[in-house]
Amino acid sequence: MYLVSDEQIEFILNNIKQRGVEMEDLQNNLLDHICCILEQELTEEQNFEIAYEKVIKQFFNHALWEIEEETILLLKYKNYYKMKRFLYILLFVSIGYNIFVLSKLSYDSYKQRQQVNEWESLGKITLEEGFADFIEKVKTDHPEKLTKEYYCVNFIGDPMSDEESEWSAYRHDTAQERKAKLYRLQEYNSMDSVAGIYNKNIVHFFAFRGSGKNIDKHIQEHTPLLKNITLIKDQRKLLSGLCNEAKTDIGFVSQLVVIDKKGKLVYRCKYLTNQHIFLSKFLKTLTTDVK
Amino acid sequence: MYSSELIKGTLKTIVLKMLAENKRMYGYEITQKVKDLTGNKIQITEGALYPTLHSLEADGILITETEYIGKRVRKYYSLSKEGQSKSKEKVNEFADFMNTMKFLLEIKPA
Secondary structure, X not given: OOOOOHHHHHHHHHHHXXXXXXXXXXXXXXXHHHHHXXXXXXXXXXXXXXXXXXXXXXXOOOOOHHHHHHHHXXXXXXXXXXXXXXXXXXXXXXXXXXXXXXXXXXXXXXXXXXXXXXXXXXXXXXXXXXXXXXXXXXXXXXXXXXXXXXXXXXXXXXXXXXXXXXXXXXXXXXXXXXXXXXXXXXXXXXXXXXXHHHHHHOOEEEEEOOOOOHHHHHHHHHOXXXXXXXXXXXXXXXXXXXXXXXXXXXXXXXXXXXXXXXXXXXXXXXXXXXXXXXXXXXXXXXXXXXX | OOOHHHHXXXXXXXXXXXXXXXXXXXXXXXXXXXXXXXXXXXXXXXXXXXXXXXXXXXXXXXXXXXEEEOOEEEEEEEEOHXXXXXXXXXXXXHHHHHHHHHHHHHHOOO
């Protein structure tokens, strides 16, 4: 077996370098490979340089550095694909995150809008049907009350809940009539002006409709201000039918609560048997109890 | 001898299989082994082998150790743990591919 000498090794290594291969790792691999071939194929009689030239030409089509170029290309492409994959993952994650955030935002705003709609429309209806007279009376008899920041009137509850319909004048209506009525109730948006006047001076005045088990849930959902109030569930009376001249039923109220700006309970009316009792009681409270 | 296109597509699988069966090998050894096993039908060119070995090493599929043979350095390649499963995966994939090709080419003879 032919043995490649140290000088020949040096010669081959230099030649590999001259042929443009710069990666040391690759130089060593090629050197060993060439030596192996030479040692296998060469005989002592043959000329080393001629044999080397023959062997080295097997390694490439045009130039030896093509091997290095191919190596670099493979390594580069690997990184390129890794980077591409990473970017794709990043893209999908960020799209997913954005969808999540947007849907959460839109859900929150939908929920909020839903609450506001229910809150405002019902609140305004209560003002109009149940408490408009009362507010007028406060305005004429106790104008000083409106200069203090006391109350605003609101009404919470679910007009379509089954339990409630048992008590309200909805109970003889067909589902379709209820729907129509509900729609009408929701059209009271023009009441903004009424609510607006009082909102300026009145802070919170809640009328609870009796929604049975649901009422606690409603209170929790709708107003954190009310969390300390104990409901008296058995005091359910039809309010609007009595308050309203046309005797149009819009629901019923189990109790009325007044809360000041800081969320402190200042008035609770439990006996909403008729408008006058309610009004006089409430007015009395306004003039005597509220500090 | 098979065309270089065919060899190119299967080179990785060949290298991984060789290393799975022979604990550690150096470049020349791989080419010789394949040549012997296939009766000269598959001759791996150096120009294709080394880029593939370097790339597999960069991937962590192969691990290397070097030894001095006189004045020159010999680099031995062996499968990493990941490489062992990769080797099986590649061989299985190719076996499946062969079956598919067999089926495909038999029902649609050229």
